[in-house]
Structure formats: C-alpha cells, structure tokens
Amino acid sequence: MINDTDNLEAFEAKETVNKLPVSWLILFWGLILWGIYYFVSYTPSISGWSQEKAYEESIRK
Amino acid sequence: MNDYQYDNGTVKGFIVSSIFWGVVGIIVGLWISIQMWSPAWNIPPYFTFGRLRVVHTNGLALGLGVGAIFGICYYITMRLTKRPLLFPRLARFHLYLFNAAITLAALSLFAGMNQSLEYAELEWPLDIGVVVLWVIFAVNIFGTIIKRKEEQMYISLWFILATVVTVAVLYIVNNLAVPASLFKSYSIFAGVNSANVQWWYGHNAVGFIFTTPILAMFYYFLPKSTGLPIYSHRLSIVAFWSLVFAYLWTGAHHLVYTPLPDWIQTLGIAFTIFLIAPSWGSVVNGFYTVGADWSQMRNNYLTKFFILGITFYGLQTIQGPTQGLRIVSQLIHYTDWVPGHVHMGTMGWVTMTVAASIYYIIPKIYNTEIHSVKVANAHFYLVLTGQLIFSITMWFTGIQQGALWKATNPDGTLKYTFMEGLIKNYPFWQMRTVGGLIFTVGMLFFIYNIYMTVRKGKALAASSI
Ligand code: HEM
Ligand SMILES: [Fe+2]
Numbered sequence: 001m002i003n004d005t006d007n008l009e010a011f012e013a014k015e016t017v018n019k020l021p022v023s024w025l026i027l028f029w030g031l032i033l034w035g036i037y038y039f040v041s042y043t044p045s046i047s048g049w050s051q052e053k054a055y056e057e058s059i060r061k
Numbered sequence: 062m063n064d065y066q067y068d069n070g071t072v073k074g075f076i077v078s079s080i081f082w083g084v085v086g087i088i089v090g091l092w093i094s095i096q097m098w099s100p101a102w103n104i105p106p107y108f109t110f111g112r113l114r115v116v117h118t119n120g121l122a123l124g125l126g127v128g129a130i131f132g133i134c135y136y137i138t139m140r141l142t143k144r145p146l147l148f149p150r151l152a153r154f155h156l157y158l159f160n161a162a163i164t165l166a167a168l169s170l171f172a173g174m175n176q177s178l179e180y181a182e183l184e185w186p187l188d189i190g191v192v193v194l195w196v197i198f199a200v201n202i203f204g205t206i207i208k209r210k211e212e213q214m215y216i217s218l219w220f221i222l223a224t225v226v227t228v229a230v231l232y233i234v235n236n237l238a239v240p241a242s243l244f245k246s247y248s249i250f251a252g253v254n255s256a257n258v259q260w261w262y263g264h265n266a267v268g269f270i271f272t273t274p275i276l277a278m279f280y281y282f283l284p285k286s287t288g289l290p291i292y293s294h295r296l297s298i299v300a301f302w303s304l305v306f307a308y309l310w311t312g313a314h315h316l317v318y319t320p321l322p323d324w325i326q327t328l329g330i331a332f333t334i335f336l337i338a339p340s341w342g343s344v345v346n347g348f349y350t351v352g353a354d355w356s357q358m359r360n361n362y363l364t365k366f367f368i369l370g371i372t373f374y375g376l377q378t379i380q381g382p383t384q385g386l387r388i389v390s391q392l393i394h395y396t397d398w399v400p401g402h403v404h405m406g407t408m409g410w411v412t413m414t415v416a417a418s419i420y421y422i423i424p425k426i427y428n429t430e431i432h433s434v435k436v437a438n439a440h441f442y443l444v445l446t447g448q449l450i451f452s453i454t455m456w457f458t459g460i461q462q463g464a465l466w467k468a469t470n471p472d473g474t475l476k477y478t479f480m481e482g483l484i485k486n487y488p489f490w491q492m493r494t495v496g497g498l499i500f501t502v503g504m505l506f507f508i509y510n511i512y513m514t515v516r517k518g519k520a521l522a523a524s525s526i
Binding site for chain 2: 005008010011012013014016017019020021024027028031032034035036038039042043044045049050051052059
C-alpha cells in the first residue's frame with residue numbers, strides 16, 4: 001500500500017511550534033483596533049459622514 | 062496494481078490535464094494581449110476579445126488552477142491521512158468529468174453563452190456540472206479525512222477543507238438563476254444586490270481558489286522539499302482561522318464609490334485592511350522556516366520557487382488591501398493597474414507555487430530525479446522576469462490612465478478625451494505582450510522538464526521489471 005506517507009513530526013519545528021512573533025501580534029491587534037476606528041468614522045449612522053457629503057464638499061473647494 | 066498506484070494515476074491525470082488547459086489559457090492570454098493594441102487580431106465572431114477573454118480567465122482559473130488543485134489536494138490528502146483515497150474509482154471518474162466539463166465550458170464561451178457575472182460566466186447546465194464535480198471532490202476529501210489513519214490533522218488539511226466547503230457555498234449562491242432555455246438563464250439577484258453577491262463571490266474565488274488551496278500546497282511542499290520544519294504550527298492555525306473568517310466580509314472593496322450603501326463599503330474596507338495580518342501570518346511563517354537555513358535559496362531550486370511565491374503573496378496581500386481604501390480605489394479602479402495586481406498573484410504566487418509542487422510530485426511518483434535543475438532554473442528566471450514586466454507596465458499605465466481620466470479644467474469639463482488616454486496605453490500594452498511571451502517561454506521550459514522527467518521515469522520502470 002502507501003509507502004511514502006508522512007511523518008508529521010518532520011513538519012513541525014520543536015522549539016518554536018507554539019510561537020507567535022510579537023511583531024505579528026502587534027500587527028494583528030493593531031489592525032483590529034484600526035478597523036473599529038475606521039468603521040466608526042465612516043459609517044453614516046454613527047459619525048454622520050457620507051460619500052455624498054464628502055463629494056459635495058470636495059467640489060465646493 | 063495496488064490502490065497506491067491507482068491513486069497516483071488520478072493525480073498524474075489531473076496534473077497533465079491542468080498543464081494542457083494551462084497551455085490553452087496562456088496562448089489565448091497572449092492573443093488577447095495583442096488584441097489590446099492591434100484590433101486586426103480580432104476574428105469575428107468566435108475569436109473577438111469579448112469571447113476570448115473569458116476563455117482565458119476560465120481556462121486558467123478552472124483548467125490550470127482548479128485542475129491542479131484537484132490533483133495536488135488528492136496527493137496531499139492521501140499522504141497526510143496515511144491512506145489511499147476512500148473512493149479511488151470515483152476520483153478517476155472525477156478526472157474524466159473534469160476534462161469533459163472544461164471542454165464544454167470552453168466551447169460554450171466561444172459560442173458566446175455567458176451569464177455576464179465575472180468568473181461565473183458558465184450557463185446553468187454547466188453550473189450543474191461544476192457542482193457535481195465539486196460534490197465528488199468533497200465526498201472523496203471528507204471521506205478520506207474522516208477515515209484517516211493519522212489522528213492529527215496537519216495545517217494543509219485545514220486549508221483544503223476550507224476550500225471544499227467555501228467554494229461550494231460561493232458557487233451555488235452566485236449562480237442561482239431561473240433558466241429561460243437550455244442556454245440562457247436570468248440571475249435571481251438584480252441591481253445592487255446582484256453586485257454585492259457577485260463581488261462577495263468574486264473576491265472569495267480569489268480567497269478560496271487562489272489562496273487557501275495554494276497555501277495548503279505551500280505548507281506541505283515547503284517542508285517536504287527543504288527538509289525544514291514549519292516554524293510555528295500555532296501561527297499557521299491562528300492565521301488559518303482568522304484568514305477564513307475575515308475573507309468572507311471583504312467583497313465590497315470591489316464596489317467602492319458605487320451605489321452600494323456606504324456602511325457596507327466601510328465594513329468591507331475595515332475587514333480588508335485587517336486581512337493583511339492573517340495573510341502575513343503565513344508569509345512570516347514561510348520566511349522563518351527557511352530562515353533556519355538561507356543557503357537553501359542557492360542550493361535547492363525548489364526553495365527559490367516557494368520563497369518567491371510567498372513573497373509575491375505577501376506583496377499581493379499588502380497591495381490588495383491598499384487598493385480597497387477609498388482614496389486608492391478612486392484612482393486605480395477601472396484602470397489597467399488591476400490586471401497588474403491580478404497577475405502578480407496568478408503568475409507570481411499561484412503558478413510559481415503550483416509549478417514547484419508539480420516539480421516535487423512528478424519525480425516522487427515516478428521514482429526518479431528531475432530531468433534538469435538547469436532547465437528548472439531557466440524556467441524560474443523567465444517566469445519571474447515575464448511576470449515583473451507584466452505587473453510593472455500595468456501599474457505605470459494604470460496610474461497614468463486614472464490621472465488622465467480624473468484631470469478636469471477649471472470649469473469642471475474633462476481635460477483629456479477618452480482617445481487621448483487610450484493611445485497612451487499602447488506602448489505599455491505592447492511591453493505587456495513582451496512580458497507575456499517571456500513568461501510563456503518559461504512555462505514551455507517547465508513543460509519540457511516535466512515531460513522529460515516522466516519519460517525518464519517510465520524508462521526506469523520498464524527496465525526494472
Ligand atoms: C489580502 C488579500 C487581497 C486583497 C485584500 C485584495 C484586494 C483586491 C481589490 C481591492 C481588488 C479590486 C481592484 C479594483 O478593481 O479597484 C482586487 C482585484 C483582484 N485581485 Fe486582489 N487582493 C488580495 C489578494 C489577491 C490575490 C492573492 C490574488 C491572486 C491571484 C488576487 C487576485 C485578484 C483578481 C483576479 C482581481 C480582479 C478582480 C476583477 O476582475 O475585477 N488578489 N483585489
Ligand atoms: Fe478582492
């Protein structure tokens with residue numbers, strides 16, 4: 001039968017198998033925070049911003 | 062012949078089929094790239110840009126992409142579950158049905174049958190065929206995984222499962238239609254709803270055809286071909302779940318500044334930017350893995366393919382989210398910038414990773430070595446050059462196009478006519494054809510190398526009997 005199955009141990013680096021790099025964690029949580037800020041700022045029913053208003057403003061200049 | 066041999070036959074069949082459809086799709090791609098600057102290359106009615114473009118996208122996404130995904134996912138699943146496929150005969154039938162479906166799909170597109178939804182062009186009878194194909198795939202993958210002989214599930218299996226489940230949901234929902242005749246149907250969605258469903262589908266086709274199965278290959282073949290273990294299993298799992306969760310919310314970034322309600326666009330953009338993190342989880346994991354021994358980049362030709370592939374994936378997943386921002390979308394949307402983005406992904410990430418996986422698989426199942434590492438290196442540098450020329454020319458001309466379209470006189474009238482903007486594209490479109498040609502030559506080197514390896518393997522097998 002199958003003669004070239006895999007030894008799963010060979011796929012995982014023992015010392016670092018559970019590591020989450022700090023720089024990556026900062027990116028991960030930072031982007032979640034940014035997403036919340038962005039959603040609040042650019043949702044018409046929350047902040048009052050709207051594409052229409054932003055456009056009107058841009059051509060008044 | 063035992064089961065083991067039989068299953069490999071199906072894997073080989075899918076690989077050969079996907080290479081065949083790849084050649085068709087690439088030739089058509091070169092052809093349409095010429096049509097962009099030389100209209101005489103349109104031959105009505107079958108070989109006009111409108112017909113050929115969909116043959117190109119479907120030929121490569123379904124033929125080369127999905128064909129390779131079927132074969133390579135079967136290969137990976139058997140090895141990680143430590144057993145043959147649960148239904149080997151069904152898998153063989155799957156292979157025949159796949160080729161029949163792609164043939165009919167190509168013919169129907171040449172004939173001009175089209176649902177007018179991007180990447181969901183096929184008319185309803187073929188949609189049913191695609192669903193049957195996918196159900197067969199799902200039954201075999203799920204069945205084999207449920208009956209696995211290895212308890213632990215390696216990350217590649219998770220990525221394969223996500224692909225199987227998500228593509229099924231996406232494809233069925235976006236293709237819901239009321240048939241009017243055998244070759245014509247009407248979508249059940251209309252207007253803004255149709256656009257929203259279409260780009261939820263379109264974006265996740267990228268996510269679950271050009272990302273998750275390719276990451277399954279990356280996570281499997283990188284350690285196999287380098288002998289280096291993946292840096293962090295936890296990072297791969299966290300990145301996996303956050304990726305599949307976030308992807309499904311982001312389709313609205315294709316509809317920025319459209320009548321889609323503002324809040325849906327905003328929500329889509331917030332998730333789009335977040336998507337950098339899960340995408341880069343895999344990029345970081347790949348870099349740290351090979352970071353244990355960078356000399357592999359020089360000594361092992363496959364490492365180059367995988368590392369350049371994941372690098373382009375990394376660039377793609379920064380460029381893509383950036384494009385979703387309102388300020389960027391308003392400049393580059395509708396311009397040639399977008400095909401520049403697309404082809405860094407398809408040529409740089411997907412094709413690079415798939416080709417490297419095939420380079421690994423073919424010598425393995427024929428019990429031999431690759432025909433020529435030199436030819437593989439030539440292939441590598443040619444496709445790299447071709448792809449860079451393609452993407453960079455399109456980025457330039459895309460920004461130029463966007464700027465010309467948006468330029469207004471003080472009284473608000475347009476500064477440039479459409480023709481003035483169009484003509485400026487010509488030198489870039491011609492350069493793109495040159496880039497495409499270089500890429501094609503690279504792919505011919507690849508095919509030659511695989512062909513010679515198979516021949517060597519067959520000769521070896523014959524002489525050892
Ligand atoms: C985090 C990952 C990614 C994000 C957020 C993203 C984002 C985007 C955005 C915003 C567009 C629309 C550009 C416009 O029309 O204005 C786009 C187009 C596209 N992207 Fe990406 N991208 C990502 C990764 C990828 C990858 C890895 C591929 C692989 C091939 C890819 C393939 C495509 C394709 C085919 C289109 C064209 C869709 C069309 O037909 O209009 N993207 N992407
Ligand atoms: Fe997208």
